[in-house]
Amino acid sequence: MDHFPTNWGNPRSEDVDSYNTYPVASNSGTVPHSVREIAGFGHAGGHPTSHTQQPVVTGTSVLGIKYKGGVMMAADNLASYGSLARFRDVERLHQVADFTVLGASGDMSDYQYVKHLLDSQMIKEYNADDGHTLATPNIYEYLWRVMYNRRSKMNPLWNTFVLGGVHKGEGFLGAIDLKGTPYQSPSIATGFGSHLAQPILRKEIENRGGEENITEEDATQILKKCMKVLFYRDARSMNKFQLATISAEGVKISEPMSVETEWAFAEKIRGYGA
């Protein structure tokens, strides 16, 4: 709608079709209008189809650390819509097979699609009925190829996934980002976590002389400390999170929990309380 009265009364311009009412001769040829993507901003006719995306509903950091006997991961329960804390009970840690947990940061709709893909793979494996189930490294490779192929089509799944598990008695912890870059490390942190939490995780591992010297209780304390720092400093985080533990016994995803935080000191600071 044209809001400027000075423009009213003039004949409508034929060059501009603001509401895509008819297909316009373009280099995309005979692609039907219904197939064209309107991603983020629509295109008035004649533009090539573009897949450029921006994430809409997003999750923040996912943390992971290897310890003696397994892997522990943490992620809060928030899915933000930009600066709005929109969905406050989202489970961003998801059990896949018997010994694997997928943690997702980034676009939540793409995460739901990936959960669907993994479900399909699990069903295929079940149908094969050959005594094998998907192990963590298998799921990791599968996810890597999916992410890489989507980025190669210039239509990425806008996520950074963390995959933790136990395979052949050893812990497995890796990450894959939206460009299809896979990497494994004794500690992983995505998003803001890579700046705020990763230094804490690496220091703790170094102080104890390696992941073999970290007990399950140690890992819990370390991750809670990181989640506290993230709640203080990441503006898109929430003080309600879950911990996932994967060991030889299997997967345990905890109920949502919180950490104690101190805000009372602000009362004494001029501009905040005083």
Place this chain on the structure above:
Amino acid sequence: MFSTYPGQVVVDHPVKVPIEHRFDPYVDNGGTLLSIAGEDFCVVAADTRLSEGYSINSRYVPKSVKLSDKTVISMGGCYADCLTLTKKIQQSMEWYHHAHGKTMSTAAVAQMLSIMLYQKRFFPFYSWCILGGLDEEGKGAVYTYDPVGSYERESCRCAGSASSLIQPFLDNQIGFKNQASQKKTLSLDQVLRITKDSFTSATERDIYTGDYLELFVITSKGVEVQKMDLKKD
């Protein structure tokens, strides 16, 4: 005041122009690699740091892969592309083995890699490849590539983020350039010392190089792997 070209419109107010945000499929994960060909051996060395911007994603992500008892490939640049390319090579080598009943020679892999890279000429693998191994005569061979497949056999080459720091050093120490002393063949021991010194020096000045050094030594006996610490800062 300003000269105009036909069709150009000069206005005296700001104009609205659409800004295009495009997804960039490439990322530089950093890292340095080098390979030196000896008389009857070949050394392929690479650091193991995986970076993204100013962050270190992982301190141990191997950049070199043993393809056969005679050939080792090392790649730097966009790690996702490098890993995909490595998989393609390994799969093609397996097919070749089934079809021909023998392992692909280093020279054959070298040519195949060039073709594979050029096949993605219009959406390249962002990877700086160095192929090291023994040729059919048992002599050390090093093949260098650019991201779209141009390749050449050389006696020594360094690629990756610290290549401009190390290559001149190699030209002097391995190629005996700019010095009066006679060219002589270097022993494996001397080459390994030069390689380790190259990496410790590069680690000092290049932020993307460090953590660990993995050395692959290819001789007629096979492939031996050594791992060495580098500074982690």
